[in-house]
Amino acid sequence: MSSGPSSLGFYVxxxxxxxxxAMKLPALVRRRHDTLLxxxxxxxxxxxxxxxxxxxxxIVAINRLTRIPNATAPLVYAMTTAFSGxxxxxxxxxxxxxxxxxxxxxxxxxxxxxxIIAILxxxxxxxxxxxxxxxxxxxxxxxxxxxxxIVTYLVAQAVAMTAASTxxxxxxxKVRGSLRAGLRILAPAYLFIVSYDLIRLVAVAxxxxxxxxxxxxxxxxxxxxVPSSVLGxxxxxxxxxxxxxxxTARALRQLKQLAPLxxxxxxxxxxxxxxxxxxxxxxxxxxxxxxxxxxLHDAILALAPYCDPAVHQAAYSADxxxxxxxxxxxxxxxxxxxxxxxxRQRTAPEEVRDTSHASTWRSDDLVHLSQALASPVxxxxxxxxxxPRRTTSP
Numbered sequence: 001m002s003s004g005p006s007s008l009g010f011y012v013x014x015x016x017x018x019x020x021x022a023m024k025l026p027a028l029v030r031r032r033h034d035t036l037l038x039x040x041x042x043x044x045x046x047x048x049x050x051x052x053x054x055x056x057x058x059i060v061a062i063n064r065l066t067r068i069p070n071a072t073a074p075l076v077y078a079m080t081t082a083f084s085g086x087x088x089x090x091x092x093x094x095x096x097x098x099x100x101x102x103x104x105x106x107x108x109x110x111x112x113x114x115x116i117i118a119i120l121x122x123x124x125x126x127x128x129x130x131x132x133x134x135x136x137x138x139x140x141x142x143x144x145x146x147x148x149x150i151v152t153y154l155v156a157q158a159v160a161m162t163a164a165s166t167x168x169x170x171x172x173x174k175v176r177g178s179l180r181a182g183l184r185i186l187a188p189a190y191l192f193i194v195s196y197d198l199i200r201l202v203a204v205a206x207x208x209x210x211x212x213x214x215x216x217x218x219x220x221x222x223x224x225x226v227p228s229s230v231l232g233x234x235x236x237x238x239x240x241x242x243x244x245x246x247x248t249a250r251a252l253r254q255l256k257q258l259a260p261l262x263x264x265x266x267x268x269x270x271x272x273x274x275x276x277x278x279x280x281x282x283x284x285x286x287x288x289x290x291x292x293x294x295x296l297h298d299a300i301l302a303l304a305p306y307c308d309p310a311v312h313q314a315a316y317s318a319d320x321x322x323x324x325x326x327x328x329x330x331x332x333x334x335x336x337x338x339x340x341x342x343x344r345q346r347t348a349p350e351e352v353r354d355t356s357h358a359s360t361w362r363s364d365d366l367v368h369l370s371q372a373l374a375s376p377v378x379x380x381x382x383x384x385x386x387x388p389r390r391t392t393s394p
Contacts, residue, residue, distance in 0.1 A: 007057040010055035011055055017047050017229065021048060036094060043236075053072055059133050063131055070128045084157045087164050089105050089108050125145040126145030134217070141203075150200075151201070154204075158193075158197035162194050165188075178239050186236070192228035193228045195224055203217045247286055251289040255288060255292065258292060258367060261366060262292055262295075268299040302345070308337060308385065309337075312337040314336075315332055316329050319333065331372045335375070338369070339382045340381070
């Protein structure tokens with residue numbers, strides 16, 4: 001029995017793939033007729049079983065449990081073929097139109113189902129009585145029926161992976177974002193598997209010609225199994241997680257941009273508005289952003305009765321003289337007016353100005369408003385139009 005690679009990498013990868021498959025089961029129950037989802041679950045399950053069964057320790061355990069030498073070989077090869085077929089079905093359903101998918105799915109499913117049956121029949125017809133944990137393909141490369149089984153599974157997988165890699169690469173040129181990134185990861189992941197198949201076929205052909213290239217099977221090809229599985233899982237996960245990650249990144253960026261405005265208006269009283277505490281450490285960024293935007297709009301609305309058009313005009317004119325464009329000057333004017341209104345609400349809440357213009361006035365984009373707070377023009381106008389002095393009745 002030859003020493004082989006450690007089983008740990010196989011078990012870790014297989015467990016992660018099983019967890020990914022389990023996460024999709026609730027969706028599969030709800031959408032039982034979704035061919036794309038079915039193919040995804042089959043791919044993840046077959047890949048997980050393949051990694052768990054192909055671990056050297058699993059091979060020995062199953063052989064001992066069944067009392068059949070090399071009983072794991074047809075199981076692993078059948079799972080390999082199922083994985084290959086599921087990969088092609090998934091890629092086709094992912095990309096093609098509904099009419100194309102039905103026809104191609106039936107063709108692929110039929111072809112690879114027959115291949116699995118052929119593998120099992122060939123193993124039953126052949127003689128593989130000497131246990132081989134890591135060098136099965138090389139040891140039985142010349143055994144009738146067993147050699148045909150070996151070539152069948154390697155060719156079936158190589159054809160499917162080559163087709164999948166080609167489809168992914170061509171499709172990636174037509175899409176953008178996380179889907180493109182996922183496809184660009186999947187294409188080389190499948191080429192890793194093609195390389196795995198070709199290396200083993202070379203070793204098998206070496207046995208046919210009397211050469212001993214068993215190290216290609218025992219040492220070289222196993223090194224490609226784990227990275228190809230990890231890349232494959234990442235390639236499928238990225239298009240699913242990508243939009244959510246992008247939304248989270250956008251939310252975090254906007255939260256950072258809104259920080260100056262939030263700091264300025266956080267403690268503005270907003271009668272009638274309900275503020276729910278949203279601790280940042282346990283609130284998703286997208287939810288936190290929505291809550292913060294709502295609170296800022298409520299604060300600006302509460303300050304509307306204290307907004308002074310004279311402050312707005314002064315800041316607008318000053319910013320134009322400072323060299324700003326009209327749109328930026330308008331944002332700076334609103335920022336100055338809001339800051340002055342905040343101080344007037346704080347120091348003289350009873351002195352409410354004419355609100356006839358408040359209902360028609362609308363705030364600019366909050367991010368632009370927040371960025372305008374740093375303008376030196378806004379700071380000067382705020383100092384000039386600070387809170388008015390209180391007057392006493394005669």
